[in-house]
Amino acid sequence: MVSKYHSRTKTVSITQDSCMRCGRGKKVTDVQSGEIVCSNCGYVISERIEDSGPEHRNFMDGQDTSRTGAATTLSRHDRGLATIIDPYNKDASGKPLSSAMKTTLSRLRIWDSRTQAHKSSDRNLKIAFNELSKLKDKLGLSESTIEKTAYIYRKALEKRLARGRSIQSLLGAALFAACRESETPRTIKDIEQVSNVRKKELAKCYRVLVEKLDLKIPVISAVQCIARIANQLGVSEKSKRLAVKILKDYEESGNIAGKSPTGLAATALYLACVNTGEHFSQKNIAGASTITEVTIRNRAADIRRALNLDQKFYERNHSWGVN
DNA sequence: TAAGATAAGAGGGACAT
């Protein structure tokens, strides 16, 4: 028997020490969201950091520095535990086997393979988790989010939710659910782009998952969205704080039901930037927040009406208590 | 060139049948 090994290399290369945008500030790594951010100006230096989780080495033999297989994981169809009989008819020293032994081994191989990955659910998991590891790389996700996705996907199979749905769409939905659960800021659009599944399909599967598996998804607050958009654009701390203030004031006016949190966040940020004189156009902000300029305009009109702001409200900056 | 206005259409939630 020969163990299956999965080698993993992990290199986190950071070539610059200071932020390339402001020249000051340290790079702060946010493992959960998978971003490297400047501690001074909030600029997102890299959105796709590589996995910096533990590696698994052979500690049994002090001389042997070889990497060994990964720890057991939900994100492999056999949890990373399988062994297979290798296909070469050689013994441990590399000599060919006797013909009697060859016959025995080939019978053993057949029975070995029959015990593995031959239930339909196993085949499904195998394909799905292969896909999952690709998505992980493309989206720069953390190991814990991937494990969560695998857990949700397994549950979905157990509940027979895969019937009539493609593996890709169900997996994408599970991934989105895992991101939402772990508050990793990835949108359904992000997943659409890397998984070749239509947004509509993903959203449909996602709703089924949430309902049937009784997932407890934390409600994303517009305030969190502000931070995400602001980081992406490199908006100043001052504008960020003002945006939060505008949002809170608007929430108090009681008109936020049914409005998308991202839209509100983007608009609050836009208004805040107008106020502080930072130049970010509606187009900039729409691009960074996956909503459209029109939505920003509509929300901006609502907010201005509700809070009695006119175009030049920055003249009353002092009344916002942000300086 | 950015912002505003308008219209058409898609998709989802609430509700009734």
Add this chain to the structure above:
DNA sequence: ATGTCAGTCTTATCTTA
């Protein structure tokens, strides 16, 4: 389960400053 309806958001296009 299916249909309808009001409200939200997106896409596209044109106008205005």
